[in-house]
Amino acid sequence: MSEKKTGQAERLFEAMSGVDPELLARSEKKKKVISFQKYAKAMKVMAACLALIVVGGTCWVTLQNGGSQKASDATAQMSATRDYGEKGKGINSLKGDVAEATQATSEAGKQYDSMACDNEAANYYEADDEPREVASAIEASNDDGKEVSKGATSDSATATLQEEYFLKITKQVDPSKLISYSAKASIEEYGKRSEQSATKSFSTAIYSWLDGLELVPTQDMTFGDYVCVQLIDKEGNVAKEIRVNGSYLQKTDLEGTFEIVDEEYDYDELRAAVEAAMQAEE
Amino acid sequence: MRRSRRDDVCDSTWEDGILKDTEILDLYFDRNEQAIAETQNKYGTYCFSIAYHILHDQEDSDECVNDTWMRAWNSIPPNRPDYLNIFLGTITRNLSFDRYKKKKAAKRGSGDLGVCLDELEECIPDTGSSTEDAVEAAELQRMINEFLKTLPEKDCNVFLRRYWYSEEYAEIADRYGMNLNSVKTTLFRTRGKLKAYLEKQGITV
Numbered sequence: 001m002s003e004k005k006t007g008q009a010e011r012l013f014e015a016m017s018g019v020d021p022e023l024l025a026r027s028e029k030k031k032k033v034i035s036f037q038k039y040a041k042a043m044k045v046m047a048a049c050l051a052l053i054v055v056g057g058t059c060w061v062t063l064q065n066g067g068s069q070k071a072s073d074a075t076a077q078m079s080a081t082r083d084y085g086e087k088g089k090g091i092n093s094l095k096g097d098v099a100e101a102t103q104a105t106s107e108a109g110k111q112y113d114s115m116a117c118d119n120e121a122a123n124y125y126e127a128d129d130e131p132r133e134v135a136s137a138i139e140a141s142n143d144d145g146k147e148v149s150k151g152a153t154s155d156s157a158t159a160t161l162q163e164e165y166f167l168k169i170t171k172q173v174d175p176s177k178l179i180s181y182s183a184k185a186s187i188e189e190y191g192k193r194s195e196q197s198a199t200k201s202f203s204t205a206i207y208s209w210l211d212g213l214e215l216v217p218t219q220d221m222t223f224g225d226y227v228c229v230q231l232i233d234k235e236g237n238v239a240k241e242i243r244v245n246g247s248y249l250q251k252t253d254l255e256g257t258f259e260i261v262d263e264e265y266d267y268d269e270l271r272a273a274v275e276a277a278m279q280a281e282e
Numbered sequence: 283m284r285r286s287r288r289d290d291v292c293d294s295t296w297e298d299g300i301l302k303d304t305e306i307l308d309l310y311f312d313r314n315e316q317a318i319a320e321t322q323n324k325y326g327t328y329c330f331s332i333a334y335h336i337l338h339d340q341e342d343s344d345e346c347v348n349d350t351w352m353r354a355w356n357s358i359p360p361n362r363p364d365y366l367n368i369f370l371g372t373i374t375r376n377l378s379f380d381r382y383k384k385k386k387a388a389k390r391g392s393g394d395l396g397v398c399l400d401e402l403e404e405c406i407p408d409t410g411s412s413t414e415d416a417v418e419a420a421e422l423q424r425m426i427n428e429f430l431k432t433l434p435e436k437d438c439n440v441f442l443r444r445y446w447y448s449e450e451y452a453e454i455a456d457r458y459g460m461n462l463n464s465v466k467t468t469l470f471r472t473r474g475k476l477k478a479y480l481e482k483q484g485i486t487v
Contacts, residue, residue: 008487009402010383011416016446017376018423021368023430024446027439028367030457 300324303366310358317358318351325367329374335448336378336395342385346377353377375446398448404473407481417485429479433472440465441472 301309301320309317329350333343350373363369382395417425430438436458443454455465480487 005403005406006399008406008416009399010379011419011422011487012402012405012426013399013445014376014379015419015422015426016442017372018420018427019430019442019446020427021363021365023427023438024368024371024442025365026435027442027446 306366307358307362310355311362318355321351321354321366321370325370328367329370332371332374332447333378335450336375336382337385338395342381343378346374346381349377350374371447395448398445401469401473402445405476405480406487407477407483407485416487422485422487425480425483425485426476429476432479433475437468437472440468444469 300323306317306320306324309320326347329347330343333346334340337343337346350370353373354370361369430441433441439458440454440460443449443457444451449457451462451465454460455462458465460468
């Protein structure tokens, strides 16, 4: 750094002494933040309550109609959701320990069938009551997203709402040096949605889960570095990779929700870029 | 009667056994030397923290804090600051930074302040030539205040904790319940905004 620049920086530092005392007094207050973890926990509780209501309603309907098969399916979905809920707690406890997260990833991966990991995967969440079968990631991305048949098992119906996406967050400072963190994410709460909204929700889910992760980098992370999101299926294969400029991945701490704070940011533009990147990899 | 913001600040800083700011100021105005003891009792740790963040040396920080009480005694009255803690903190900050510059010139000491100053270099506008006069200090202060008022509260707070209080990232993150990455990113973006703001004003620092 030049002497001149250093002198200028010192001058700027000195000029800060004239800051309005009211601004300084305001900065003294410590804020209590509703952490994303607590927010996510509350959302899970709400999702569980909603699931109970849905299951109860379904049971009542089937009893009314005398359909025993539908009742057992609903019960299976509920137990699958409960099981998933236990696994889903892992998302908030992962603190960037790669070994720990990898172990959690492999344990959860054994339980579920492989599934699509791109936007088309969200098509599985359609507004019908019939359980969907799940295909592998690569296979599903080759069709129009409507049919899910390959690799299906008798348990795939219950896996629909339990599917986990494994996100591997990579902070790429230098292509030769990758700092990796693993985490489990779920789109359970996005349940059954129409194709259009599910697609958008899925993209949002990625960033929301990134938002909830505490990255503890081994090197200083600086603004502008790329964050690489890899979607890994239960086999441990990288199904999709999305590289997004880190500036987009910001969160508003007080609300505990994902929010874009960059004035120049265009969410639609970013979503289009993410979808284009996904399609390019097909 | 509607309470003023000053009342809120003064009352909020009062604790059992510690005088309110208004009472301490009254001691200064009465030229009662107990004012210094009460100031030390209430704001000793606060001022020491500011000094230590700049100097990273216990002895030097203690000296700056002691000099702060002397300066406060000499300036109150006629000053009667609305925010006594900020008034004292500013004195400490200025004294500490002067000492830092002397130590740096003598190639003694180290600390985190060098990192702060390196970061502030990013805020230096690219406009202006070496032959242009730098903006007056008072004008620069005015511009910085104007700029800070354009920021969201969170960004402004984080910026001040870093470049006024010279706190470290972890301390700021802990204070506001943010994660480390958010603090760094917030500061990076704010520095960029400050640079853009100063360039728009067309000033030379």
